Amino acid sequence: MVEATKKRNKIFDYFTTEDQFSGGVAWCAGCPLELIARTVPKVMGNKVVFVGTPSCSAPVLHGQNIGAWHKCSYLACVMTGVASSATGLSRYFHRTNQEATVVAFTGDGCATDIGFQTLSGAAERNERFIYLAYDNEGYMNTGNQRSSSTQKGAATTTTPVGKVGKGKPTAQKNMTMIMLMHKPRYMATANPAYMEDFAKKLQKAKELCKEGFVYLHVFSPCPVGWRIDSNSVIEVCRTATRTNWFPLWEAENGKPRLTVEVAAPKPITEFTKLMRKFSHLKEDGLAELQREIDERYALLKTLVDAAAKQT
Amino acid sequence: MKAKKGKISVMMGNVVAANVARLCRPEVVACYPITPQSEVAETMSGFVADGSLDAEIVEVEGENSAMNVCLAASVAGARTFTATSSYGLVYMYDAIMQASGYRAPVVMINVNRETPGIHAVSSGQQDMIATRDAGWVQIIVENNQEIADQLIMCYRLAEDYDIQLPVMLNYDGYYLSYLNEEVEIPEQSDVDAFLAPLKNQPQRPRIIPGAATGCGTHGMEMGYVEARYKHWAAMDRAKKKVDEIDQQFADYFGRSYGGQIEEYRMNDAEIAILASGSAAGTAKTVVDTKREEGIKVGLVKQRLFRPFPEERLIAALKGKKAVGVIDRSVGFGWKYGPMCTELKAIAPSIGNVPILSYIDGLANLDITIPHIGRVVDEVNAAAKGNAYQAVTWIPME
């Protein structure tokens, strides 16, 4: 018998509005992107204006003829122009005193590749909107091709494993570091396995985007492309943080701070074994990947420690 | 009601464009500098800096962003302004199509310059030609006064509820962009008065936070067909609207440009030259000279390039014995220049007469009085039944 003192999880208190999306939408079973998308207006409210692109989110963010899949206002734009379109919208909303939270909602392919220039430009101009990049480490909507956010060794349809091919030969672009160097008003990494952490960051993003540019980098493993059992997607998310594959941190005005401390990070093989995109990697390949993750985390930790000393 | 006499100044074309853009009170401005347009961007930024323009100015990191900023602000309800040229126009190509597909009434100056492929920091209309099928209204002007006046008319056209189309105002790089010429700049109150009718029309759709509407929904099957049809129909309506606005402009400001096309000494002309942009000014001089020599020649200055002024051209050219078309660009895939190719499409309605294509003025090579004089002579000979060359690259001979 369960205790009579059942209390709702406090995470629900972060939700300010009901789900703005239709009950049935075309995201794959188990896709964390669906969870991320539904959570954004739940926390930020229904004055969210989405700016979306061709992407896994496009079939849902953008309607079909007059029909819509959600109740937020939105602008569908070209993949190159998400950050600049969000600029145009937020500038005009501010000028005309219209309350709005403009959220450019794109994948890593847009953020790290084709839309990178306009993202960097908007961050440098300190435009007042939120750029949320959901990172599934590749072009998943078009069928799992590599992006510059694909990690070294990963097998994708454009970095296949074969007699010669060993998966992606180069390391993942360190996008969060690049964005940190833009010194945005606020930036954070987030992970749907850590919902309260995610919700807090969305709340903060909504407030701080009134003052300047906000960048959110959200982990979003693709069950189809990464070849993960759909039920273990959240476990993959959690393990990504516990292995330092995807550390959780935030930075106000360029000063990074860990929001989830991992006391004893697990080896990345705990993460890679949960999916098949790295199943071809042998010991040396995995060791190389571990080195990459360790180096990356050490850099972050150095900056976190330095920022802590400054304050 | 008539406009007050505006201030007469000597200004270069780019500065004229910026000054008049300011008078049109754009709310969001995004320009990326490119030769020969840079003074437009600089001057707009200067206006905001000195407080004489109250606009959101976005110093974008590229033309693609300039167009995206403008189209997004435009679908939110803003009046927008941008200016570009050549490589810049090509670099915003995806966003250009987005702007017209969304029926965003963005007004853009395009200072004509040659396009990528061969590096050429020089005048030519190839950039405009490269974007002719993007669904924009494209207008070409001849001189600095026409830049000023047409820019005001562009806002009336773009934001007209029956039109809702982005408009590209083209003028020749170098020839006009850097030409200092006497220009009458209208008073602010008169520009306001001329643009006032835009306020008394239904509200076009716009993105409103919380309103649960979205711009850029997938056009599914007949939804796509319908949107394309409406765009096509609006392009067709724009032709007459250009004439109407020109007439209203003439009534108020006392200056007229003929709307879709300007006809110069065409009434009793037996043969005609078709030209556009600054070369049309030179062509008028040649027409006058050739008239003195007894050749009954007239000029059609094509102002509206997209939509193609089919009906006006037929009315102007019907019954003429021969036509010479001077193109400042190349129509890859066709023998003739782009404007000539298009004129040939309506040739049956003009009459079965020789239409001679001339390619000239590429890469800042002047379209000179002797060049146009030669065109008139050859067209005149063709009209008399003499053999003629279908296409002539004037600088190559």
Add this chain to the structure above:
Amino acid sequence: MVIKHQWIFKTESPWSDANQKMLVLDTGGWRTERPVLDKSLCNYCGLCSLYCPPQCMRDKGDHYEVDLAFCKGCGICAHECPKKALTMKPEGEFTNEG
């Protein structure tokens, strides 16, 4: 040209309007397995609801109930349930329920 087409958009360009038409997919039909709750084990922690991508776990005050109209059967709820109160069962077992 005589237009027989019934206009879809009131606007000149393609705009969607959630006030006029909300779209909904029968994602329940995708399912091959469904979560079944053993209420006696549920401690109402809410993790099943929090992590559910389509957000189709309904709050019943002391437990959560899956909305089968939308549940895609991904199994995250059962996998994340700390009390093992949810079990994924093949749809074949429920064919008579329609």
